Amino acid sequence: xxxxxxxxxxxxxxxxPTIALEEAGATFETELIRTAAGQQQxxxxxxxxxxxxVPTLLIDGAPLTENVAILTWIADAFPEANLMPxxxxxxxxxxxxxxxxxxxxxxxxxxxxxxxxxFIPDEKASFETVRxxxxxxxxxxxxxxxxxxxxxPWWYGDQWSIVDGYLYWVWTRCLxxxxxxxxxxxxxxxxxxxxxxxAVQRAMAREEVNIETLKAEGNYMAPK
Ligand SMILES: N[C@@H](CCC(=O)N[C@@H](CS)C(=O)NCC(=O)O)C(=O)O
Numbered sequence: 001x002x003x004x005x006x007x008x009x010x011x012x013x014x015x016x017p018t019i020a021l022e023e024a025g026a027t028f029e030t031e032l033i034r035t036a037a038g039q040q041q042x043x044x045x046x047x048x049x050x051x052x053x054v055p056t057l058l059i060d061g062a063p064l065t066e067n068v069a070i071l072t073w074i075a076d077a078f079p080e081a082n083l084m085p086x087x088x089x090x091x092x093x094x095x096x097x098x099x100x101x102x103x104x105x106x107x108x109x110x111x112x113x114x115x116x117x118x119f120i121p122d123e124k125a126s127f128e129t130v131r132x133x134x135x136x137x138x139x140x141x142x143x144x145x146x147x148x149x150x151x152x153p154w155w156y157g158d159q160w161s162i163v164d165g166y167l168y169w170v171w172t173r174c175l176x177x178x179x180x181x182x183x184x185x186x187x188x189x190x191x192x193x194x195x196x197x198x199a200v201q202r203a204m205a206r207e208e209v210n211i212e213t214l215k216a217e218g219n220y221m222a223p224k
Pocket of ligand 1: 012013014035040053054066067068103
């Protein structure tokens with residue numbers, strides 16, 4: 001059994017591997033990175049991940065970065081947890097495409113909605129321009145995802161997978177900054193079912209502890 005440490009920050013995409021590890025029943029430690037205070041850019045953290053990002057998973061002390069790789073590693077390391085449907089050849093590559101879709105298409109759209117200030121260094125202007133355009137693109141994405149879940153409840157039908165963990169993070173992140181859920185009944189159902197999963201609850205409880213720590217330190221940046 002590998003020694004696992006996951007570098008995390010609340011509300012970020014580090015929620016996805018946290019859920020995956022909880023679903024796998026893994027024994028793991030999380031370490032909070034204070035992103036609002038710039039801890040991801042310190043020499044100590046950059047020595048672990050030169051990209052200065054969470055999540056980063058230390059596997060027996062060796063860092064693995066990028067959600068697509070981290071989630072794939074977790075699924076392979078805990079086969080009995082069935083975190084992805086069994087597949088090979090083209091079907092396996094389609095699963096990689098699903099993870100890459102969330103990482104490379106949906107996540108950057110989340111950033112435009114949730115952190116528009118990253119694109120225009122004027123908060124008011126960013127809320128008035130970047131966010132609405134991000135919302136428009138997100139509507140197209142969510143419409144497609146909602147249609148995919150019609151026969152659900154999960155991305156791959158009856159079987160929960162780490163793609164569902166990814167959707168859960170994206171969706172909750174969007175709702176946290178006022179994205180409307182009314183037009184997407186199947187994603188709403190997905191969220192309710194996800195909230196009821198003990199592993200998701202344990203992952204969110206870990207985040208809650210970190211939020212309280214950040215608040216106590218004055219380092220918490222609430223979504224707005
Ligand atoms: N492509 C990376 C993206 C990682 C990423 O953007 N992480 C964000 C949090 S969601 C982060 O660390 N932000 C801190 C920063 O950019 O300073 C992945 O999928 O793992």
